[in-house]
Amino acid sequence: MGENDPPAVEAPFSFRSLFGLDDLKISPVAPVHFDCSGKYRCRSSFKCIELIARCDGVSDCKDGEDEYRCVRVGGQNAVLQVFTAASWKTMCSDDWKGHYANVACAQLGFPSYVSSDNLRVSSLEGQFREEFVSIDHLLPDDKVTALHHSVYVREGCASGHVVTLQCTACGHRRGYSSRIVGGNMSLLSQWPWQASLQFQGYHLCGGSVITPLWIITAAHCVYDLYLPKSWTIQVGLVSLLDNPAPSHLVEKIVYHSKYKPKRLGNDIALMKLAGPLTFNEMIQPVCLPNSEENFPDGKVCWTSGWGATEDGAGDASPVLNHAAVPLISNKICNHRDVYGGIISPSMLCAGYLTGGVDSCQGDSGGPLVCQERRLWKLVGATSFGIGCAEVNKPGVYTRVTSFLDWIHEQMERDLKT
Template sequence: VGLSCVGKFRCGTSSHCISGSAQCDGVMDCENGEDELSCVRLSGKSSVLQVLSGGVWRTVCSEDWNSALGLSACKQLGYSRELIGTAAELFFNQYSDHLCLLLSLRLAHHLLSFSSKTQSHIVYVSAECGSRPQFSSRIVGGNVSALGQFPWQVSLHFQSEHLCGGSVVADSWILTAAHCVFAFPSLWAVHVGLTEQPVNGAQALAVQKIIYHGRYRPKALDYDIALMKLAEPLTFNGLVEPICLPNFGEDFEDGTMCWISGWGATSDGGDASDSLLSARVPLISSKACSTPGVYQGYISPGMICAGYLEGGTDSCQGDSGGPLACEDSVWKLVGATSWGQGCADRNKPGVYTRVTQSLKWIHQQMEVRKGSRGWGLGLAVIDEQVFEGL
């Protein structure tokens, strides 16, 4: 009683609420500054840049765009007039529509590596996501994966044994399934850049923190998603690369062909594979997946199905947490392997955690905070060289 935040913004897990219009206004009204996080996003398949202002998401360079919103956008991206200089003045005052467009395009096609430079949330562009620089698409045949084919794939080991998969989404962050990862981060190791088990000579990384989605429910396996923060950041080298997160509001059409991968069992209840296996599967609509003959209404908005209703190709035990990856100019993480009835059975396709349903939560966990290192908005931000080249 008295703790409702209906129509307002709740500060973290506290009972303190603020007006929705106070969110992303440049003033920290919450004790830990939660109201000034996740104020910028990429939206839709076209990756349009949007900023939150007055409780409304506004698209950069739209008809109602003005210099005040331009200033707000740059401030939320961590840039001041002093830092950007003359080019910022052009942006703020809308002297050039071409600048506005080019800025949005640059923002849409890069992924950031963050390290806290000031009290602002942003640093410099350092890497692109969703690419496979060490993999040749001319490799054909079989379902044994080649080095560099899925450079975001990781093997999660608990007390030196592979239990689940996961995906590199940033230099310090691994996305996996909540049902995979127990407590005790010190007992986990993340192995990257490998295709064969056991992991002779593969890079093993310690886990600093495990974060579950607050709405995860083990029985229903809804919001079956977790983040593991690494003790030390990864170095991307072609064999280890991050996969892109989808944009807010981005839809992936039914029938889209995507890839699943992992070291899971090759048959229901069978032994795990020593080699990283992969398979191409189509996305299945939630309506088709919820029919009485399939999963009888158990598919929630936070789930997405993929596979073949006739069976034959599927993820299995030990693949949990691994990626459902779809290519759309770049590779995007559409799902995390969650559950299914049996493996590759007729009318029982794989069910995956729908990443777009948890984007806000993902970005909030990875947001750079004062005095910390990690990943921020999960979208591209400019450095001075962007402006120098305009």
């Protein structure tokens, strides 16, 4: 369990998958507490290290995890930050060269980049104006292979500008017109990042395309079926029946190390395809949100999938459906009449307390997306609920912003192997 995950409780719930995890009972298990206040906690061992030792070029944790996740993009504007000297610091555009963006994106697990730009410091949210770094202009370009080893700390940016970064072209619906309205059945290219995860040829869960090689889904979809060769992925389709969409082989499955099958937290996994997808009007990646990017309560977002259209129906829907669902604050979702305290900060609720609209069995792992500045962002991955569309039981999703570090670390590790 993560430090912010809820305690185990005695409450029936349904994972939103199709293979026998429904109506599971959560068993009470005493959580292990290991205090690393003010320090960095190694996940691979019961060890705390000083924050100054993170991203310092020396692997202090057992598997070297303290030397990953040293770069991030944050806030509404995708500001580039580097972890150095014990804290996150914003990158000044002074002495920045465009090809350094390749280095930054590689440290986020992306093999290439789209663009880097600059933004006035005065336009930043407050938390990004506190500490700054610049690239050491005395370093030869071939020595700038890791940004956190190539910067020096400064009080402000002489240029008055900082670096923004975009590593992948994402979040666009190139072949879909929003003028098409009505009904719940989805159209081709309406949700071009939607994936069908199929085990031995049968749809079990949904997923979201984030790069040509990587799909995000729920850990409970793959935990007991950890057999990459038995999985295939289909994308760019609406109907599961008689569809000519090719099946893509899976090379690797990674689920969160703190996911436990009879507990609720850390319900996230990644699937790496054996070969890259070719993007077109029907297949596009969704954007990951940025670190510390907030999506307000009440914002209307969208969930999609081939899940059952009625609670207890069991079988997947033959066609892709979608629903508009407003985000619900964790405070309201944790009310005793709703989920009674089991919703952790790394979870997200969306739906209607009055019931009637919800994700359901077969939707697990699929996207909850919100549109921000014309880009669609993956805010949640469908996780669980009590029944489907019941009163006071909205859908619960894995909060993607809580797992950005984990996602980028897995992709960065794979890029280096």
